[in-house]
Amino acid sequence: MSRKILLLPGDGIGPEIVAEAVKVIEALKARHGLDVETDEAPIGGAGYDAAGHPLPEATLAKAREADAVLLGAVGGPQYDKLPRELRPERGLLGIRKSMGLFANLRPALLYPELAEASTLKREVVEGLDIMIVRELTGGIYFGEPRGIREREDGQREGFNTLVYSESEIERIARVAFDTAMKRGKRLCSVDKANVLEVSELWREVVERVGRDYPEVELSHMYVDNAAMQLVRAPKQFDVMVTTNMFGDILSDAASMLTGSIGMLPSASLNADGQGMYEPIHGSAPDIAGRGVANPLATILSVSMLLRHSLGEAALADRVDAAVGQVLRQGLRTADLAAAGAPAVSTREMGDAVVAAL
Amino acid sequence: MSRKILLLPGDGIGPEIVAEAVKVIEALKARHGLDVETDEAPIGGAGYDAAGHPLPEATLAKAREADAVLLGAVGGPQYDKLPRELRPERGLLGIRKSMGLFANLRPALLYPELAEASTLKREVVEGLDIMIVRELTGGIYFGEPRGIREREDGQREGFNTLVYSESEIERIARVAFDTAMKRGKRLCSVDKANVLEVSELWREVVERVGRDYPEVELSHMYVDNAAMQLVRAPKQFDVMVTTNMFGDILSDAASMLTGSIGMLPSASLNADGQGMYEPIHGSAPDIAGRGVANPLATILSVSMLLRHSLGEAALADRVDAAVGQVLRQGLRTADLAAAGAPAVSTREMGDAVVAAL
Ligand SMILES: CC(C)[C@H](C(=O)O)[C@@H](O)C(=O)O
Ligand SMILES: CC(C)[C@H](C(=O)O)[C@@H](O)C(=O)O
Numbered sequence: 001m002s003r004k005i006l007l008l009p010g011d012g013i014g015p016e017i018v019a020e021a022v023k024v025i026e027a028l029k030a031r032h033g034l035d036v037e038t039d040e041a042p043i044g045g046a047g048y049d050a051a052g053h054p055l056p057e058a059t060l061a062k063a064r065e066a067d068a069v070l071l072g073a074v075g076g077p078q079y080d081k082l083p084r085e086l087r088p089e090r091g092l093l094g095i096r097k098s099m100g101l102f103a104n105l106r107p108a109l110l111y112p113e114l115a116e117a118s119t120l121k122r123e124v125v126e127g128l129d130i131m132i133v134r135e136l137t138g139g140i141y142f143g144e145p146r147g148i149r150e151r152e153d154g155q156r157e158g159f160n161t162l163v164y165s166e167s168e169i170e171r172i173a174r175v176a177f178d179t180a181m182k183r184g185k186r187l188c189s190v191d192k193a194n195v196l197e198v199s200e201l202w203r204e205v206v207e208r209v210g211r212d213y214p215e216v217e218l219s220h221m222y223v224d225n226a227a228m229q230l231v232r233a234p235k236q237f238d239v240m241v242t243t244n245m246f247g248d249i250l251s252d253a254a255s256m257l258t259g260s261i262g263m264l265p266s267a268s269l270n271a272d273g274q275g276m277y278e279p280i281h282g283s284a285p286d287i288a289g290r291g292v293a294n295p296l297a298t299i300l301s302v303s304m305l306l307r308h309s310l311g312e313a314a315l316a317d318r319v320d321a322a323v324g325q326v327l328r329q330g331l332r333t334a335d336l337a338a339a340g341a342p343a344v345s346t347r348e349m350g351d352a353v354v355a356a357l
Numbered sequence: 358m359s360r361k362i363l364l365l366p367g368d369g370i371g372p373e374i375v376a377e378a379v380k381v382i383e384a385l386k387a388r389h390g391l392d393v394e395t396d397e398a399p400i401g402g403a404g405y406d407a408a409g410h411p412l413p414e415a416t417l418a419k420a421r422e423a424d425a426v427l428l429g430a431v432g433g434p435q436y437d438k439l440p441r442e443l444r445p446e447r448g449l450l451g452i453r454k455s456m457g458l459f460a461n462l463r464p465a466l467l468y469p470e471l472a473e474a475s476t477l478k479r480e481v482v483e484g485l486d487i488m489i490v491r492e493l494t495g496g497i498y499f500g501e502p503r504g505i506r507e508r509e510d511g512q513r514e515g516f517n518t519l520v521y522s523e524s525e526i527e528r529i530a531r532v533a534f535d536t537a538m539k540r541g542k543r544l545c546s547v548d549k550a551n552v553l554e555v556s557e558l559w560r561e562v563v564e565r566v567g568r569d570y571p572e573v574e575l576s577h578m579y580v581d582n583a584a585m586q587l588v589r590a591p592k593q594f595d596v597m598v599t600t601n602m603f604g605d606i607l608s609d610a611a612s613m614l615t616g617s618i619g620m621l622p623s624a625s626l627n628a629d630g631q632g633m634y635e636p637i638h639g640s641a642p643d644i645a646g647r648g649v650a651n652p653l654a655t656i657l658s659v660s661m662l663l664r665h666s667l668g669e670a671a672l673a674d675r676v677d678a679a680v681g682q683v684l685r686q687g688l689r690t691a692d693l694a695a696a697g698a699p700a701v702s703t704r705e706m707g708d709a710v711v712a713a714l
Binding site: 084087089093119120121124140141143146147148151155156157158159160161162163164165166167192194195196197198199200201202223224225227228230231232233245246248249250251252253255256257261 | 441444446450476477478481497498500503504505508512513514515516517518519520521522523524549551552553554555556557558559580581582584585587588589590602603605606607608609610612613614618
């Protein structure tokens with residue numbers, strides 16, 4: 001029985017970049033024996049337009065049945081005025097939570113061909129290869145109680161709850177240690193244990209899990225220092241593990257160090273090996289529909305999908321190699337092209353990767 | 358009656374760098390008519406050593422009576438095993454809270470003489486001059502309830518509360534708008550309003566306060582994007598305002614952009630105009646006692662103290678000019694010296710500033 005990939009193009013540039021990723025999937029089916037079926041469903045603003053909700057029930061049902069999900073991006077200015085629970089991001093947060101996708105893997109990798117795109121000096125970022133493991137279904141993103149309430153003195157106050165249980169910390173720590181074992185065997189856990197009780201427990205549990213991984217060199221760093229060290233000397237890191245909120249901030253900073261966020265994929269995995277894969281960049285409504293978006297992060301998300309959810313490492317390597325080849329050929333979408341240099345379109349880039357497969 | 362400055366040298370390099378700042382204060386008294394009295398008290402690890410507590414009562418009493426406080430730094434490995442409430446950071450958090458120092462001003466300024474010290478390309482950071490206004494006595498740092506508790510299923514969970522009231526947001530917003538009025542009249546408020554209710558209220562109140570400042574151009578940015586933009590194009594920012602936790606992370610990242618955190622002072626102000634001034638760097642236990650620490654951030658903290666708490670703008674300008682002059686003379690402590698270039702000692706740097714006053 002062939003495995004199922006659910007496509008969630010979403011909003012903005014989402015449909016354009018997912019279309020190029022689909023070409024890659026089709027080519028792998030036609031020429032390299034990949035046995036998958038694809039289906040498609042709306043999410044985010046597109047979900048709201050189609051079914052009145054950013055995560056339509058039918059979309060979630062299909063996602064649960066799929067072996068893997070490939071997401072484009074969600075969000076757009078036309079949805080900004082909607083009530084909170086109908087906004088596109090709710091679709092993204094909802095599918096993460098409903099599918100239990102607690103482990104978010106976000107690589108920050110500098111492509112040697114693109115070293116000049118970084119705002120950092122070449123020697124600081126050359127060879128950069130960090131994997132950030134972010135907890136994705138807990139912490140302050142989902143903690144209760146939360147809301148805005150009126151106090152006795154008549155003033156309103158907003159409140160949110162940061163909460164992590166031992167088992168939540170333990171399972172993300174295991175993913176991080178396992179990831180470190182497959183890489184440089186160094187893991188840095190980021191917290192704010194000098195201020196937060198949650199971080200104290202986090203640190204204790206990460207230490208405990210670490211005893212099962214004697215080969216991994218574990219260190220701890222405060223989040224403010226981690227933000228500084230990412231700017232000062234990012235190559236000191238191999239794998240980093242942290243909470244939902246700190247991971248949101250640090251992974252965005254780390255990806256920007258590479259200067260090529262149009263290149264970076266991500267994976268969000270649950271305990272059953274199901275995964276959702278998406279570029280780390282957003283829906284870029286300003287350039288949507290113009291055929292200039294960079295599809296490579298989405299194509300590389302297909303590679304992660306093949307590797308992590310379908311066990312097709314050889315095909316994943318093939319996709320990675322094809323992307324490397326088009327970069328070496330000098331093909332650049334507008335986000336990567338040096339000022340004044342010629343740029344290829346979204347479609348041309350996708351076709352070039354297919355040709356290089 | 359002369360005004361009072363309380364010196365809190367603290368731990369690690371704290372005493373060395375505060376000693377150089379004191380030389381500057383003494384020179385201003387002797388030669389430029391500054392009328393102040395100084396006193397000294399222990400805080401942090403030094404407070405624990407002297408009185409069994411990181412914020413001894415006598416220290417707090419003196420701080421409350423002073424017109425301004427000059428702090429070195431707190432913390433050191435010898436205190437790591439102490440129970441949480443006795444650790445050096447508790448002294449710092451305690452004095453902030455007890456004195457009501459809700460407004461933390463943290464400049465990230467690139468000294469033209471030191472442009473090469475940044476890990477970012479020169480054109481990205483040249484002329485960088487950001488002021489981060491961080492809320493310092495609220496948010497998740499102090500929110501209740503907090504702790505580690507056992508759940509019904511026998512597992513423990515850590516929990517912290519992020520909470521801001523309208524009046525807390527309003528007063529920090531006013532400081533930020535006032536700061537923007539004295540600078541480039543652009544204010545970027547950083548939140549995570551797509552996820553947190555606290556941020557929703559934050560955004561609403563900042564907007565409302567903004568109506569009193571029609572000349573200031575107000576924008577809002579999500580914290581993850583802000584962390585990216587600081588790396589991508591930091592010069593887009595003039596003044597930024599944000600919560601305690603986000604401010605902790607972003608201000609450290611921003612200061613590291615300048616490559617010279619040994620140069621950056623900070624001010625923490627309360628509603629009565631009292632202030633505590635300190636370098637943004639830490640206690641650097643690894644180099645403590647060796648006479649190599651950079652005293653300029655502490656000396657520039659004296660300048661901020663003169664300006665904000667004593668109304669001595671002319672003397673503050675004089676200190677700033679003296680620091681500029683020693684940099685132009687080529688004097689560099691070890692943290693700033695190019696690899697292999699000669700470095701001056703903490704004391705030599707302090708003496709040079711005094712000579713240049
Ligand atoms: C859109 C937003 C809710 C989301 C998050 O904060 O998790 C995004 O920033 C991300 O990192 O995927
Ligand atoms: C030492 C620590 C508690 C403190 C903080 O987090 O506020 C420090 O990082 C700072 O920014 O002054």
